[in-house]
Amino acid sequence: MITTALIGLLPVLIFLVALLYLDSYKMVEIHVVLVVILAGGMVALSCLPISGWILDLTGWEKAFYSKYAAPLVEESLKALIVVVLIRFNRIGFLVDAAILGFAAGAGFAVVENYFYWQDGNTTNMGVWIVRGFGTAVMHGGVTSLFAIISQRLTERSLKFNPAWLLPGFALAVVLHSIWNHFFFNPVMSTIGTLLILPPLLMVVYRKSARSMHDWLEIDFDEDAELLEELTSGEFTESRIGKYLLELRGTYKGTVIADMLCYLRLYTELALRAKGMLMAREGGLDAPVGERTKEKFQELKYLEKSIGKTGCLAMRPYLHMTRKDLWQLYLVD
DSSP: OHHHHHHHHHHHHHHHHHHHHHOTTOOSOHHHHHHHHHHHHHHHHHHHHHHHHHHHHHOOOHHHIIIIIHHHHHHHHHHHHHHHHHHTTOOOSHHHHHHHHHHHHHHHHHHHHHHHHHTTOOSOHHHHHIIIIIIHHHHHHHHHHHHHHHHHHHTTOSSOOGGGGHHHHHHHHHHHHHHHHTOSOHHHHHHHHHHHHHHHHHHHHHHHHHHHHHHHHHHHHHHHHHHHHHHSTTGGGSHHHHHHHHGGGTSOHHHHHHHHHHHHHHHHHHHHHHHHHHHHHTTOOOOOOHHHHHHHHHHHHHHHHHHHHHHHHHGGGSOOSHHHHHHHHHHO
């Protein structure tokens, strides 16, 4: 019984730990991963009464429900966890999308396998190899793919468009349904899952890490150049200086001054976030510090002082995508 429990519960968690270990930037903190795993487990618990209600309402056979309805229900609920993370700018790059998506699926798989084990299905080792190395990895893998695709489609915009979630969601549902059909021998399906999903995630993971490194270098230089313009003695002759002078007819002088302070603080914090990530890549831990915390408080005060329309007016000179907002979350 202990052996079957370990085979059913550990493989997906070991793979998740491997993803965390490979995260050289340490962008995803352990407590966040644990919360997402817990959320995935709660989703699995909620699926039990939902599945029973749908079966009672429709009169479908369990086999039919498993092949066609269960993937839609389960992937919808797991996707909600990822959507919340994306919506509140808690995912910045494909690397953390892969980790947190897999964590949501892993939490679901662990609870699902636990209840299967509790029902007395503890003796057939072949079943548990399939559930532990196949079903569980499938749950983590398809949710991770949904997170990766959704993050890729939404990261370059501030406006959240639900339509961008559909491609990743459709892929997750289709892959889940294909798994539940067991077109091949269950053991062969498990081997196929292990040969396709983990390597695919690793390829995306590695590619994202390289693109993040390139983004850090390019964006760091752009932010440094912007900060130099803001603090130079020839500020009024710069692009930003001329732009702010043009706004004098629309906003009071005190608001223009607050805008300038806001631009400077925002850029300093963006540089601080990139510096922290570069330090982590080199194996160093860069603490935030009290001065950075004070800058955040000042930034929030300036946002209220300038108002929404003033913030919109500054947006052409701020790197304001969800990826950039995630930077501020990182140091906050």
